[in-house]
Amino acid sequence: MNHKTLSIETSNKICTMKFTRPEKLNAFNTQMVVETQEALNKIAADDNIKVLIITGEGKGFSAGADLSDSTGMDDHSNDRLVYEGLVNGYKPSLLQIMNMSKPVIGAINGAAAGIGSAFALACDLVVMSENAYIKQAFVNIALIPDGGLNWLLTRTVGYRIAYQMAIEGNNVRADRCLELGLANKVVPHDQLMNASLEWAESLSKKSSQSLRETKRVMRMAMTHDYESVFEQEAEANNALHGSKDSLEAIQAFFEKREPNFD
Incomplete structure (x- = not known):
């Protein structure tokens, strides 16, 4: 299957799924939401893949939802549009990451903001570039964290830190993410993919x-x-x-x- 917003590479039982909208810091438009869901379903069902790595092209892992994407947003007759977009668009992909039988490594190459941070934190293991950060940007557009982040964050860092992250909307740098347990490893930026692939290779040899x-x-x-x-x-x-x-x-x-x- 050809994708316009993703690239998929598989070698030695390791699959790397990369978000490929670098000009938008890999923000999710409607097409990327659909393609991500389709790709994850296919990867989950492939017994020849033992480990999945998710990363982003360019300077960002994912900046969240693409606010310039107006697809369907002019449908004023549907007052459940945002709800349906989250539940039908993002939720299946995030659940697939958490529920698929194989380990999922998030190789966080840059900004992971908004719903993009949900994809980072849904991964089983997280390797961050020293240049990367996680940001709960929702408060800056008068919203609350979504994508299951209220669940993911409170269970990882506890209520107080999670609440602080949500209401301040500041960048949480990689070294701080490591301290908080949001990341397993922090590596130099130019070593991110090598470190992630080496870890994946080690896991691929396990039962x-x-x-x-x-x-x-x-x-x-x-x-x-x-x-x-x-x-x-x-x-x-x-x-x-x-x-x-x-x-x-x-x-x-x-x-x-x-x-x-x-």
């Missing part, structure tokens, strides 16, 4: 079933109680124990070699 179930149960743990999560852990390991991957890992351990899960 797919272990990556899948760890992500599933940890995502579930964010909204469930201890006892429920304990039960899910037990069910998962009961199902995985004795599997082909598990037996290979045990054999490799005794043979003092790296396991081969291909």
Whole structure:
């Protein structure tokens, strides 16, 4: 499938999805919303892909929604236009990132603002360029954070810091994101993709079933109680124990070699 707002490259079981509207700092117009949703659905369903990297072309990861895109905005008969755009346009993509079975690494190359920051923080792992920042820009246009950011931020940094970020609308630089737990790593700008690809390559050698179930149960743990999560852990390991991957890992351990899960 040809995309006008994205590029997709796959090599050695690692897929890199890049937003390609650099002239707009990769802000989302209607076409980019649609293409992102289609691409993520296809990537999630591809068993040959073990790790996904999401990044942006140029100086920005994504500046959020393209406020100059007026597609459909002149439909004054629909007083649910914004709601439908968020729920039908962005929500499926963000849920796909969080729910797909493979790890998703956000390689944040520059500004991640507004809904763009939601895509960054929905990723399982985040590597930031030292030049990058996250910005809750909504207050500057008299709105509130959306894209699930009220959920993502409060669960990551707690209510007070999340609220401060939302009402101030300031740039949160990469080093501060690392301190707050919004990023896993901060690297020199020219090393961002190499660092992200090296991490992805390391993960691609892990057991797919272990990556899948760890992500599933940890995502579930964010909204469930201890006892429920304990039960899910037990069910998962009961199902995985004795599997082909598990037996290979045990054999490799005794043979003092790296396991081969291909």
